[in-house]
Every structure is written in structure tokens, then in C-alpha cells.
Amino acid sequence: MAMGYLVYKMFPGMNPKAMQQAMKKMGMKQEEIDATEVIIKTADKNLIVRNPQVVKIDMMGQKSLQITGDIEEESSISEEDVKTVALQADVSEDESRKALEECSGDLAEAIMKLKKE
Numbered sequence: 001m002a003m004g005y006l007v008y009k010m011f012p013g014m015n016p017k018a019m020q021q022a023m024k025k026m027g028m029k030q031e032e033i034d035a036t037e038v039i040i041k042t043a044d045k046n047l048i049v050r051n052p053q054v055v056k057i058d059m060m061g062q063k064s065l066q067i068t069g070d071i072e073e074e075s076s077i078s079e080e081d082v083k084t085v086a087l088q089a090d091v092s093e094d095e096s097r098k099a100l101e102e103c104s105g106d107l108a109e110a111i112m113k114l115k116k117e
Helices: 002-010 016-025 079-089 093-102 107-116
Strands: 028-033 037-041 045-059 062-075
Touching (some): 016 028, 079 107
Antiparallel strands (some): 037 045
């Protein structure tokens, strides 16, 4: 559906059946994936896509995903890590969280940084 929409935008006025046939001739296949949530994890944060519409696109053997939805960011640092660093460095949890964020979640580096201050 989403890829068909993109092709429709590229070729306005083309009827949907003709679009599907054109996509097939170009070796393009699409499959909707019934996802309830998509999480992309990075070193310092997680991107969470709520209410996602996910389409898997196969174009001549090259597979890709198209994801749309409501995107939220959250820290990838766990509360357990925050408490551990706070306890080891004898600082508040807020100071611990800040140090962990600055150290990309590296507990040992965050503790060493806080003990130097």
C-alpha cells in the first residue's frame, strides 16, 4: 500500500492496477508487516515508532523497510545502570544519569569521571 502510494505520487493519474503491474514488471514486491511497535536502538538512545505502518519492499533482490508512524526518543540507559553508578561514585541519580549519557552508557567510564570531580 505505501509503495503503491509512492509510485502513484511519482505517476499521478495512473490507475492502481496498472501501478501494481508496473511494479511487478520492475521486479518490485511489497509486503505489509503487521507491527505494533518498532524500536531502533542506538548507542545513546532508542527511537520508538508507535502506531507503525511497516512495508517490506523487495526490488530485484534488494530488501528494505519503509516505516512510518509516531516517533519518540528515549534514553537507552537503564535505571539499574544509573543506580549502580550513583552507588559506586557516591552521587545522586541525576548526576549519575548525566555522566552515563556523557560517557555513552559506559559504567566504568562514568564512575571514573564522577570520582575525579
